[in-house]
Amino acid sequence: MTTLRYTLFHVHKHSFLLSATILTSFFALTTVPSFIPFALHLSVLLFYAHLLNPSSAKVRIFILWIALSLVKSFHWFAPSLNALSTPFTSVLVLFVHGALTSLVTLVLVIVYARSRTRLWMHSSWTQILLFPATWATAWYALAHLSPVGYLTSWSPVSGIPAYDWLMPIFGSSIKDWLAAAWAVVISQLGEAWYMGEETVEEAPLLDQEPLIFNGSASIDSMVKNRSKATIALGGVLLALTAPSYFWYSSDLALLPRPVIGSDSTPLTVGCVLPSRARLNQHNHRQLTFEDFLAESKTMNNANILLWPEGAVSFADEDERVNALEKVSRVITSPNQRVGVSFEESYQDPADSTGRGRVLRRTGLALVSKSNETQMLYFKRNLVPIAESYRLQKSDNPPPLFTFDLKMPKWASGPAVRPISVTASICLDFAMPDPFVDLPLSTSSSERPQIILGPARTWDLAVGNAMWEQAKQRAMELDSMVLWCDGGDGGVSGIAGQGMHEVMQVGEGSWIRTIGVEYPADDHRTFYATIKGSGGTIGFMWLLVVGGYSGRLLLSASRFGNLPQNLRGLFLRWKESRRTRALSHDQEPNLLTFDD
Structure with a gap:
């Protein structure tokens, strides 16, 4: 009997995931984006992006771009009618802005999806932390460039009280990082379920030996490492909510300060x-x-x-x-x-x-x-x-x-x-x-x-x-x-x-x-001390680079001297590229069949 997973994600995968992406965007791209619907929409988009091979799915990508542009413009349509001298000018500017922001989103998501096959071999942490850092950096930069700042950007502004204590430390960019990080966790857990135990219909036509990379690591072991990193990131994201529940303070946006009191x-x-x-x-x-x-x-x-x-x-x-x-x-x-x-x-x-x-x-x-x-x-x-x-x-x-x-x-x-x-x-x-x-x-x-x-x-x-x-x-x-x-x-x-x-x-x-x-606390918050979210963006990229650098240092420690070690790393990198090219030519790709 055909399973629901096989029906939705194999037989009708493009129709189902395109519909799911557009449906979740209606709840995520409002004038006041809420954290949970936004993270859910971004996770669906990340999941779908792995099936959108730019060389064979250009039409689907174009349809998705137009759909997201229309949804983004839909929520701002009524407010925009009286924004400028004529409704036509207002709507035109609105749609162009929505199309540009939607294009940026799709570029970020698809480029990340395509780059994962290269980054996961070096560090699972680098692979899962790259998208949150890229997402936060892009929208921070675009907010500086946009004449309306964060007002119409793809950034959640409500529905995250558990993370409010992070705002005086890292600024608003932390919201973008958190939303993107949750999207990575949800999408990769979805991928693990999608690629879990195979039914008869989902099994490959030919049995294959596990592909070996770098002389030792198979795809199965890499997937396991990535799953561990994903679960660890989810644990960190949950742990970051703990201070809002256990560290009681009126400064943490729980209750207003009493009007009459010694403090x-x-x-x-x-x-x-x-x-x-x-x-x-x-x-x-x-x-x-x-x-x-x-x-x-x-x-x-x-x-x-x-x-x-x-x-x-x-x-x-x-x-x-x-x-x-x-x-x-x-x-x-x-x-x-x-x-x-x-x-x-x-x-x-x-x-x-x-x-x-x-x-x-x-x-x-x-x-x-x-x-x-x-x-x-x-x-x-x-x-x-x-x-x-x-x-x-x-x-x-x-x-x-x-x-x-x-x-x-x-x-x-x-x-x-x-x-x-x-x-x-x-x-x-x-x-x-x-x-x-x-x-x-x-x-x-x-x-x-x-x-x-x-x-x-x-x-x-x-x-x-x-x-x-x-x-x-x-x-x-x-x-x-x-x-x-x-x-x-x-x-x-x-x-x-x-x-x-x-x-x-x-x-x-x-x-x-x-x-x-x-008495008033006259000292600036850490966010203000580091002169805004620029320092926060730098910290996010340190986390990304740290995962990759840690893997290189670990590999370097196994060899007697640095020159030989660097040469060995270079040769293994060349071999991994050659092996990927061969496996791409030989491996049946079940993810690019048409509906």
């Missing part, structure tokens, strides 16, 4: 999002500076208030200075700060003609009662086409500012405590390593306790995706982000150090009191 500083923060009902009352087409100012007056019990991205517009820098002076007048306490996000016109400092070329930019100013602009930051990454054609980006890194917060009478400990603050604006949070160049603050603090994140998105799906990116940046710094999105369906809230919930969707101001660590 907490109570801090009240808020997001200023006036109701659009004001437009009907004052016959305005959009909210004005006076609307945000009036709303801020009603929230003067907050220590930090934040206006959404580009909340107000200024004709020049002088108008901005005068407006911020008005903001300082409504601040009633030295404990209060207001983060005002704005767009302004300014004179091009590089204009040598003297004609005063006028440019536009988006910025954020932190204002205090003393009429002092304590922090000024300008957006560094602009939305392609929608913003880039009319605004100028900045090259200056985010600032780091510390102010003194007076404690209420009921609080124990010092009456005045420092609070360090930094900021970035909307799309900046989707970029890799946006805070690695933070300067020392006025109190020599190296780690911000609060990150101000004004934003303005145009769709709920985009707002939710940017919210997830903001959470990633907060975890990398082991800090908290105050996210204030003034767009249609914008997602606003506080994230980091045990806080994940969304406070508001759409318009409507809100205030929340949070607990900030006291």
